[in-house]
Amino acid sequence: MRTWRRPARTARLRLTVLYGVMFLLSGTGALAIANLVGLGGTRTSESGPAGPSPADPATLAAAAERIAWLQARLSDSHAAQSRQVLIGSAVALAVMGVASVVLGRVIAGRALRPLRVITATTRRITADNLNERLAVQGPDDEVKNLADTIDELLERLEGSFAAQRRFVANASHELRTPLATMRASLDVALAKPDPVPEQTAALAGRLRTELDQVDRLLDGLLMLARAQHGSPADRTTLSLGRLATAALDVRSAEIAARRLTVQSADAVADGAWTRGDVTLLTRMIDNVIGNAVTHNHDGGWIRLAAADDGTTAQLVVETGGRVLDQQEVERLARPFQRLGADRTRTGDGSGLGLSIVAAVAAAHGGALDLRARAAGGLRVAVSLPSAAVPAGVPA
Incomplete structure (x- = not known):
């Protein structure tokens, strides 16, 4: 009812x-x-006509x-x-x-x-299409004044976002030069014919490790700024499943060293076709696979699944592990966010991996969905607009 x-x-x-x-x-x-x-106006007077009244009483009574x-x-x-x-x-x-x-x-x-x-x-209008305007036509009244005010606000926001992205990109690019200089100075110091003290060599090795970490951080910032710059113009049809398989092959040594088991269906390798920037999508999938390998426990597992319903191409990567808090998991798509004990970690991660994934997916009209599995571990799903399988590729 x-x-x-x-x-x-x-x-x-x-x-x-x-x-x-x-x-x-x-x-x-x-x-x-x-x-x-x-x-x-319809009221009538009850008074009789003026003049002499009839003399006959009978006639008067009848009247x-x-x-x-x-x-x-x-x-x-x-x-x-x-x-x-x-x-x-x-x-x-x-x-x-x-x-x-x-x-x-x-x-x-x-x-x-x-x-x-x-x-x-x-x-x-979102942060990815701030160039769009209302452009309301009509008389110069209160409604048009409101629309013009919103257009001016959007213009200021667009300028602010663009300036922020330019600053990140320029700063990241400019910092590469002193990093390269410091790395070259370390190489020159260690390459001298005179014996290098053991303490100096250890310090140089530590500095090189930190320089590599900073270099990866700058690379992540550049990729994040590029992904947030807007919708990519150069698009190619490619398979998310193939990108995931390639990323797993690159990390095969690390997967074997940590005794990780990879579970995937046969259809994953050629599944989930979409259109987009090859560099950005490759980095996006590489970050998803890298996150699944790095933030896993020895002897754990990784499960891959690819799906395409004709409208949306989706790649799902699941890992086992401890039970996670969903609220903390949702924050992983923000820059420099880590889970629990990983927040103070100073290893290879920069804290930009999943934020780059979210930015690249949004730039291609898709989305990133992070879910804490009830049995423990994490479920990462990347959804993008579907594309037709190119000619010559087996369906």
């Missing part, structure tokens, strides 16, 4: 009610005045009786006419009341149409 739900109190509903009530009040007042004036009968008939006629006028006025008022509500709703809808357009367009 369907339950009745109270309609939402929208601006259109409020304007419709306002128009209807105001019309009913004005119509009621107009009909009341018209009825008062009409009834007042008085006739006059009384005529006055009674006239009063009945006036009463019936008044009732008809009132009934007609009530019907007219009801009909016009319904018409006023319908017309009020139509007028309110037309008046609020620019606001609906503004709302729909604003909802479509």
Whole structure:
């Protein structure tokens, strides 16, 4: 049984009610005045005509009786006419009341149409398409002023986002030069013919490790800035399953060393076709596989699945492990976020892996979904718009 739900109190509903009530009040007042004036004009005088009265009493009595009968008939006629006028006025008022509500709703809808357009367009605009504008046309009224103000705000936001991305990209690029200089200085110091003290060699090795970590961090920042710059222009049709298989092959030595078991269906290798930037998508899948290998326990497992429903291509990577908190897992898509004990880790990770995955997926019109498995471990699902399998590739 369907339950009745109270309609939402929208601006259109409020304007419709306002128009209807105001019309009913004005119509009621107009009909009341018209009825008062009409009834007042139909009153008759009960006094007889001036002049000498008849001398015959019988004739006078008959005339008085006739006059009384005529006055009674006239009063009945006036009463019936008044009732008809009132009934007609009530019907007219009801009909016009319904018409006023319908017309009020139509007028309110037309008046609020620019606001609906503004709302729909604003909802479509995100950090990835701040170049879009409302561009509302029409007279220079309050609605157009509101739209122009929102356009100015979007322009300032676009400039701010662009400046931030340029700063990250430029800073990351400029920092590569001193890093390369420091690495070259270490190589020169260790390559001298004189014996290098053991403590100095150990310090040089530690510095090289830290320089490699900073270099990976800068590379991640550059990739994140590129992914957040917008939708890639150069797109190629490729398989997410093939990218995942290639990433697993690159890490085969690490997988064997940690005794990880990889579980995947035969369809994964050629599944989940999409279109996008080869470099960005390769890095995205490499980060997903790298996260599954690095943040796993020795003797653990990795499960891959690829699906394509004709609209969405999806790659799912699952790993086992301890039970995780879903709220902490959702924060992993933010830069420099790690789980629990990994927050203070200073190893190979930069804390940008899954944030790069989320940015690349968003730039291609897709999404990243992170779920803590009830049995323990993590489920990472990357969904992108599907593409047709290229000609010559077995289906």
